Amino acid sequence: MVRTLLTWRWAALTLVLVAAVAGMVLLGRWQWERSVPEAPRAAVDLATVEAASLPDVVALAGTTGAAVPETAAGDLVAATGRWRTDRTLLVADRDLDGRPGRWAVTALEVQGPDGPALLPVVRGWLPSPAGSPAQTVDEPAGAATVVGWLQQSEPLDVPAEVVQPEGVVPLLAAADLANRWPEALVPGFVVTAPTPSQAAGADLELLPGPPAEDTGARDWRNLAYSAQWFVFAGFAVVLWWRMLRDDAARTDPRRRDLADLDDETDPTGPPGPDASTDPTDPPGPAGTAPRERTPA
Template sequence: MYRFLLTPRWWGINVFVLLAIPFCVFMGSWQLSRFEARVDEHRSAEADAAADRGAPARPLADLLPVDKQTSGKQVTATGRYGEQLLVPDRELDGRSGFYVLTLLRTDSGKALPVVRGWLPGIADPAKAPAPPKGEVRVTGALQASETPGDNGVSARGGLPSGQTAAISAASLVNLVPYDLYDAWVTLDRADAGMTAVPAASPSGSGLDLKAFQNLGYTGEWFVFAGFVVFMWFRLLRREVEYQRDARLGIVPEQESAPVPAPARAPGA
């Protein structure tokens, strides 16, 4: 009954199945390993962030440029506050509000964006406390420049004067008359009536959309493997039934069951 498995057509089907299943399993396992690696990175980043909060602050220059190892580290910088901007559409503890971003002009001649705190509601300059006068020393968590569209950072344009969607040198260069550091700092203790903004995990180390895409791809590859097995058994059963019907004289005996023509795409 199963002699048809030795025909050239079934040799091709069997070889395809024997190659496709291990490939799908391998790709699914690889995607799963990528997800697990991201989970480990997320846990490591959280542990590092907790350790960083208790570590002594270091001078800003010692931790630049910002990377996965320096992001979230405690830094200190001295200078005078200058231009102040608002960063709208920022959530904190499930509430919508805005950041108060002030440029700290340092002795190096560059300005460091400093998030002095968060306030609820629509961004309004009248709500934002004025920065302290004179020379100040700030301490907070070092952060990498934001990229619009990533991790909840708004990418919309056309904001009112005095507002920016993203905290980055590229976004601020046309808004303030200073040379800028390609980094920013969120204060450990917010100024006057504002809420401190917690440091974000380094880019690529959190359980973001890409991490869950890896998990989704894992499921897809394993589903593909199961689909290949299902289709092989379906073809096998169909062939066995055809051979049985041919022996009973129900249908004319042929070498194999006819293969239905593929369905045409709509409009083809």
């Protein structure tokens, strides 16, 4: 078997196997790491946080329309720009402490690498029964620096039959805002943090934290993918071993000799000389049967 393994053909196949198994193991490990919940973020003292010490939202999210990186979702960021009071809306069905309500969202125009872009900012929460008309809230004006939690855009998966009142949207989704606001958009949105320098207004309540908290639950889908890659790696090794063993058996000269010996002793092979004839008798004429021995 070692002689077979040292041939050029099997040396190349073995190198391919090692590369494939290494790739499968790395993919399995990567899926395993994705299945493990991230460690909770360190608590931030909002009473002492300074906007200058926080990452800029444009640096993290950009303005090209790409999704907010998963690793950046939930980070405390700062955004500087001017309020666009003509870009205000309410987001429906946002309960707070069991109370029905809505988010008040206003766009903050920030400067990106390709020009101005609009950043949706959740300025706060206001109580509102489901299906009620849109309320009027105080609008901010002028330049501002906002401190808040960066969040990924919500998926646009609301059924078509769900209809909201004028000025109310069912989700805070970039795909929906792109149809409502013609300007460039920063992907995702920012939830205003309750810092001492930020006030929600008379009608609004600041949210206590990001709407999506880490649950600490393991992602079983990624865990299944991880197990799948490890199974593939094991199957590749078993298949390689069986192919090598079979090839070595076919090319082993000792095994070939044993196979030839088996053919010689095979009862189904060609018959030997007839036992009823004497090998010392001279052969008869061609085409005649051998003489029978008569008893003396």
